[in-house]
Amino acid sequence: MAIAGLLVHTLSExxxxxxxxxxKMPEMTSHGIHQNRFVVVVAEAPSGKLENKVNRIKxxxxxxxxxxxxxxxxxxxxxxxxxPGDFDDSGDDDEYAEEDEDEG
Numbered sequence: 001m002a003i004a005g006l007l008v009h010t011l012s013e014x015x016x017x018x019x020x021x022x023x024k025m026p027e028m029t030s031h032g033i034h035q036n037r038f039v040v041v042v043a044e045a046p047s048g049k050l051e052n053k054v055n056r057i058k059x060x061x062x063x064x065x066x067x068x069x070x071x072x073x074x075x076x077x078x079x080x081x082x083x084p085g086d087f088d089d090s091g092d093d094d095e096y097a098e099e100d101e102d103e104g
Contacts, residue, residue: 005069006054008039014062015039022058027053047073090092 020040023030026069033039045053046087050071 001044001072002050002073004043004050004054004071006043006057007034007067007069008041008057008063009037009062009063009065009067010039011037018060018062022036022057025056026055028057 008018008022015033015036019030019033022039022041023027024067027043027045029042029044031042034040041055041057054066057063
């Protein structure tokens with residue numbers, strides 16, 4: 001599960017409507033309005049679906065921009081530590097350092 005903090009920048013005349021629509025969206029929680037221009041939102045979704053969920057906010061009339069304030073995927077990182085899969089931490093990064101030195 002990924003969790004993201006968002007500031008949804010809106011036209012001030014649309015702020016209440018935008019917030020109401022976000023409140024109706026699954027996995028989105030509004031934490032209020034800031035400076036009559038921003039809706040403070042927390043989005044929670046599987047990391048592979050978070051971007052699509054956030055992009056739906058862009059389609060709301062009056063939304064100017066969405067700013068990500070933080071993102072965390074700790075539970076998925078815990079799963080990676082238990083089963084690292086294809087992650088290779090063998091220390092072979094030195095071969096790239098030598099290539100960079102040859103180019104400069």
